[in-house]
Amino acid sequence: MSEHAPRAVVTAGTGGIGLETALGLARQGWDVTLVGRDAARGEAAVSRVDGAAGRRAGRFVRADLSSLAETRRLGERLAGEGGLGLLVNNVGGMWTERWEGPEGIEGSVVLNHLSPYVLTEALLDPLAAAAPSRVVNVTSGAVAAAQAVFDDAEPPGPHYGLAATGRAKLAHLAHTVELAARLRPRGVSVLAADPGAAATANAAEMTMDILPPPMRPHWELILKGVSAPVASAARAPLAAATDPALEGRTGVVVGPEGTLDDTLLAFVTPELTEAVRGWTAKLLAAAGRSS
Numbered sequence: 001m002s003e004h005a006p007r008a009v010v011t012a013g014t015g016g017i018g019l020e021t022a023l024g025l026a027r028q029g030w031d032v033t034l035v036g037r038d039a040a041r042g043e044a045a046v047s048r049v050d051g052a053a054g055r056r057a058g059r060f061v062r063a064d065l066s067s068l069a070e071t072r073r074l075g076e077r078l079a080g081e082g083g084l085g086l087l088v089n090n091v092g093g094m095w096t097e098r099w100e101g102p103e104g105i106e107g108s109v110v111l112n113h114l115s116p117y118v119l120t121e122a123l124l125d126p127l128a129a130a131a132p133s134r135v136v137n138v139t140s141g142a143v144a145a146a147q148a149v150f151d152d153a154e155p156p157g158p159h160y161g162l163a164a165t166g167r168a169k170l171a172h173l174a175h176t177v178e179l180a181a182r183l184r185p186r187g188v189s190v191l192a193a194d195p196g197a198a199a200t201a202n203a204a205e206m207t208m209d210i211l212p213p214p215m216r217p218h219w220e221l222i223l224k225g226v227s228a229p230v231a232s233a234a235r236a237p238l239a240a241a242t243d244p245a246l247e248g249r250t251g252v253v254v255g256p257e258g259t260l261d262d263t264l265l266a267f268v269t270p271e272l273t274e275a276v277r278g279w280t281a282k283l284l285a286a287a288g289r290s291s
């Protein structure tokens, strides 16, 4: 790693869309910290990042981001290292079976919303110290299928992965827009990036049961979508992270083509943002009591 290179952190950076994003950043001269759980996958990813950069540009840091306590510790560690030019909150996904993180909160809410929320808060000062800097929050077209109810930790009725992830991503998108306004005076831009569907490990785990029954006839279409190459899905996060044309743009969404696309922003209303703010605060307080 070079003391002159700009520094980036990519969560879930050792595989899937995160690794492809990290490779693209390394080719553009960034030093990249890759966060993941598995050391062997981490070391393999670091050597690919070094290969893409033609120098030592990668570093693996182990953390399980399904634990908010562990995410907080990661944030403290990274914050102690000085200025940070880019944070890519890529961790997230969609699961067929409902699961919970160690703090007892439903897993898709933890990985798609609360964990990136907590990590970003911990890194605000290093991001501001490196301004102009960017936060990129990886979102999903699943937002369009969200059950947009934020009265309780989970909405009533059965759990379907698509709706659960859509709701968590919608919450994070509302937070993205709000955070963008808050950080504008500090020179930190906050953008969302929708990678579109891609053939990643997480996509391969999904079964038709992610869909509410009326949507199941569309399963074949979804399978076709998630056969797309992973490298092309990194176009959106890479553009959001580095496109000079986006300099100064904040609170915007970069779509799968790597260009601005406000389709998903139509789901974010002031009422929804306020509901998400209160709901998030309650969940974080409950998580704090349990850890």
Ligand SMILES: NC(=O)c1ccc[n+]([C@@H]2O[C@H](COP(=O)([O-])OP(=O)(O)OC[C@H]3O[C@@H](n4cnc5c(N)ncnc54)[C@H](OP(=O)(O)O)[C@@H]3O)[C@@H](O)[C@H]2O)c1
Pocket (backbone or CB within 6 Å): 011, 012, 013, 014, 015, 016, 017, 018, 035, 036, 037, 038, 039, 041, 042, 063, 064, 065, 066, 090, 091, 092, 093, 094, 138, 139, 140, 141, 195, 196, 197, 198, 199, 200, 201, 202, 203, 226
């Ligand atoms: N794939 C799609 O079709 C699609 C579509 C729209 C949006 N997205 C979004 O794109 C982002 C990346 O998705 P992906 O499909 O590339 O996911 P993925 O295949 O699950 O990504 C794998 C990466 O996630 C890491 N990871 C998984 N769980 C982790 C945890 N608890 N803590 C830390 N790292 C963890 C893995 O490392 P370890 O296993 O070693 O921890 C590995 O680096 C997500 O936010 C997802 O919602 C994906």
